Amino acid sequence: xxxxxxxxxxxxxxxxxxxxxxxxxxxxxxxxxxxxxxxxxxxxxxxxxxxxxxxxxxxxxxxxxxxxxxxxxxxxxxxxxxxxxxxxxxxxxxxxxxxxxxxxxxxxxxxxxxxxxxxxxxxxxxxxxxxxxxxxxxxxxxxxxxxxxxxxxxxxxxxxxxxxxxxxxxxxxxxxxxxxxxxxxxxxxxxxxxxxxxxxxxxxxx
Amino acid sequence: xxxxxxxxxxxxxxxxxxxxxxxxxxxxxxxxxxxxxxxxxxxxxxxxxxxxxxxxxxxxxxxxxxxxxxxxxxxxxxxxxxxxxxxxxxxxxxxxxxxxxxxxxxxxxxxxxxxxxxxxxxxxxxxxxxxxxxxxxxxxxxxxxxxxxxxxxxxxxxxxxxxxxxxxxxxxxxxxxxxxxxxxxxxxxxxxxxxxxxxxxxxxxxxxxxxxxxxxxxxxxxxxxxxxxxxxxxxxxxxx
Numbered sequence: 001x002x003x004x005x006x007x008x009x010x011x012x013x014x015x016x017x018x019x020x021x022x023x024x025x026x027x028x029x030x031x032x033x034x035x036x037x038x039x040x041x042x043x044x045x046x047x048x049x050x051x052x053x054x055x056x057x058x059x060x061x062x063x064x065x066x067x068x069x070x071x072x073x074x075x076x077x078x079x080x081x082x083x084x085x086x087x088x089x090x091x092x093x094x095x096x097x098x099x100x101x102x103x104x105x106x107x108x109x110x111x112x113x114x115x116x117x118x119x120x121x122x123x124x125x126x127x128x129x130x131x132x133x134x135x136x137x138x139x140x141x142x143x144x145x146x147x148x149x150x151x152x153x154x155x156x157x158x159x160x161x162x163x164x165x166x167x168x169x170x171x172x173x174x175x176x177x178x179x180x181x182x183x184x185x186x187x188x189x190x191x192x193x194x195x196x197x198x199x200x201x202x203x204x205x206x
Numbered sequence: 207x208x209x210x211x212x213x214x215x216x217x218x219x220x221x222x223x224x225x226x227x228x229x230x231x232x233x234x235x236x237x238x239x240x241x242x243x244x245x246x247x248x249x250x251x252x253x254x255x256x257x258x259x260x261x262x263x264x265x266x267x268x269x270x271x272x273x274x275x276x277x278x279x280x281x282x283x284x285x286x287x288x289x290x291x292x293x294x295x296x297x298x299x300x301x302x303x304x305x306x307x308x309x310x311x312x313x314x315x316x317x318x319x320x321x322x323x324x325x326x327x328x329x330x331x332x333x334x335x336x337x338x339x340x341x342x343x344x345x346x347x348x349x350x351x352x353x354x355x356x357x358x359x360x361x362x363x364x365x366x367x368x369x370x371x372x373x374x375x376x377x378x379x380x381x382x383x384x385x386x387x388x389x390x391x392x393x394x395x396x397x398x399x400x401x402x403x404x405x406x407x408x409x410x411x412x413x414x415x416x417x418x419x420x421x422x423x424x425x426x427x428x429x430x431x432x433x434x435x436x437x438x439x440x441x442x443x444x445x446x
Contacts (some may be wrong), residue, residue, distance in 0.1 A: 019381060028370045029250040035368065036257035039378035039436075043264035046437035050271035057278040065282030068275075069292040074445050076299035079438050080363045084446035109340065112366035117440035127363035131344035156414065156442050172265035180225045197302060203352040205297075206430060 022028065078118065081125040081195040085118050087155040089189035090165045094172060095149035095180040103136035103148065107168060114164030116154040116189055122146045123153075125193040142195070149180070159183050230303040247283040258380045265379075265435040272305065272363040272433070304360035308353050312429040313398055315342050317410075319372060322416030332417035333372035334384045338410055340367045342388045345407060349400045351390040353431050357382050361435040378436045384421070394425035 025030075053072075056064050077083045096105070108119060108126055119126040121141060126132075130142030137145040154161055164182035172181035284288040301305050319338070320332040322400055343354050354361040360375050366377060373381040390397060400406055401423050413419040 024371050024373065026247060026250060028373070029247075029254060031255050031370065032373065033250065033257060033376060034252065036261060036380070037291060037298070040257060040260050040264060040376075042378050043268060046439055047264060047267050047271060050268060054271060054275050054278065057275060065279060066286075066290050066292055069279065069289065072296050073273065073292065074298060075438075076296070076303050076305075078440060078443050078445055079303055080299065084442045086442050086446050087442045089281045089442070093359070103343070105340070106337075110385065111275065112364065112370045117364070117443045123276075128343075128361055128365045129347050129363060131347045133344070144439065148278055156440075158295050158442075166226065192446070197298075198352070200308075201350045202310040202393065203301070203308040204251055204310050205301060206309050 003076040005014040005205055011159055019158065029168060078149065080197075081127040081193075082120070082197065083194060084190070084192045086188055086197065087118070088119075088158040088185075088187055089116075089153065089155040090158060090183050090185050091163050091189060092152040092154070092169065093149055094152070094169075094182040096172070096175070096178040096180065097148070098177040099139070099148065101132045101139035103145070104139045106159040107152065111154050115156040115160040120153045120191045120193050121150050121205040123151075123193045125191065125195050128196055129198075130195060152190055153191055155189050155191065158187075161185075226356055236275050245344065247315065261378070261380050268437075269433065269435040270434075271435060272435075302363075304362040305438070307431065307433045308391060308428040310352070310391040311394050311425070311427050312351070312389065312403070312416060313394050313423055313425045314429065315348075315388040315390075315401065315423040316420070317342065317384070317386045317388070318420035320413060320419035322350055323417050325417075331413055332419065333417070334386060335372070336367040336369040336374045336376075339374050339376070339386060339388065341410065342401075343390075344387065345400055346390040346392070346397055349392065349397045351392040353392075354388065355391045355431045356388050357386055358432055358434075362434050362438060364438060364440070388404060389431060391431060393427055398423065398425050422436060 049110070056068055073084075077084050092107075092111075104121065108116075108121070111119060124141045124144055124146055128143060133140050134143060135143075138148075139146055158167055162183070162185050169181040169183050172178045221243050266342065277290075279293050281298075283293040289318075297306070301308065317334050319334055322330070322332050325331050339356055343365075346354055356374070356376050359379050359382075362377070367374065369375045369381060372383050374383065374386060404411070407421075410419060410421060416423055
């Protein structure tokens with residue numbers, strides 16, 4: 001009976017491990033925890049910015065609202081790629097034959113996940129609403145073909161971006177299609193290209 | 207009882223005790239490993255749950271602060287024509303950045319995990335991944351979508367996707383998993399035609415056949431999308 005009890009406990013323990021590991025392993029969980037820490041820090045910083053903005057508006061100072069709105073307009077214009085911008089960042093050059101739009105899309109997404117706050121490829125501004133697509137002429141951003149070599153210009157935390165660029169270029173150099181994949185960190189990267197606003201036709205403010 | 211019999215009983219008892227210790231030691235070693243694994247895994251899961259709760263609370267706070275700021279700006283706009291003009295400009299920028307709730311005609315694409323099956327790649331390709339979501343969102347934007355949300359999380363000009371093992375992370379949000387719904391406002395006929403095209407979304411279509419990945423879509427006369435509730439900070443970017 002004791003033997004049976006011990007065996008049952010053991011089988012239940014193993015089953016619990018197996019059941020709890022369904023879908024996600026401990027390594028993925030550890031990465032998830034890291035991502036969530038970073039995300040939560042970012043959310044806290046945003047909340048702090050908003051509280052400051054709220055306090056300015058509540059101050060009732062003459063021109064406070066105009067200043068808040070002007071700052072917000074400048075900020076959102078940069079977010080949406082409507083104005084030229086500059087700042088610290090990393091410039092990556094990829095020269096390859098046969099890379100597809102998906103490869104470029106993955107590279108840009110990796111950089112965005114790694115903290116890129118503004119990006120351009122061959123002086124073509126990158127924002128989510130202008131997707132990367134495969135066309136008969138090659139990879140295109142918002143319908144405009146960007147022929148290799150690709151010069152990807154990014155602005156953001158240069159240290160974080162350099163880490164991402166280092167891993168990315170190393171992986172690319174292992175690809176036989178890639179002739180060159182290099183990156184350089186710059187104290188001030190300029191992105192001159194802009195996108196134009198597409199007025200909404202279907203979406204209505206709720 | 208003869209001396210030989212007593213000796214025999216003692217030897218059998220000693221062997222039984224020794225075997226008992228060996229077996230007990232072995233059982234203990236086998237039991238400890240799984241229970242340690244369970245404890246470690248449960249600790250990690252608790253950390254994820256705590257962080258997700260903090261994440262949800264921060265996003266609630268951000269949404270609430272944005273609503274309060276909007277009310278204060280409306281009040282200020284009532285006092286000055288210049289402020290009113292600025293506010294109108296910012297409202298338009300917010301709408302395009304995904305910071306305003308919107309509604310309109312569009313389509314909804316439902317994605318769900320398939321069934322495990324033989325896979326030479328060694329990857330769990332029957333599970334949805336972030337590239338699937340990104341591919342669908344890109345396809346819809348390429349067809350003129352004006353606003354897109356993934357399980358109610360708005361896509362912004364800065365959106366980035368990540369995740370692993372059936373988990374999809376959009377920006378600073380908590381992980382999403384199957385089923386996932388991508389909703390888009392725009393020209394629904396154009397978006398439906400694009401998604402109907404057999405050459406569109408080749409990887410998803412191949413896994414639909416191989417692993418029965420679920421993909422369904424339908425147009426709708428009115429879809430409501432909430433405002434973005436996360437961070438759009440770009441602290442390293444300066445306007446030229």
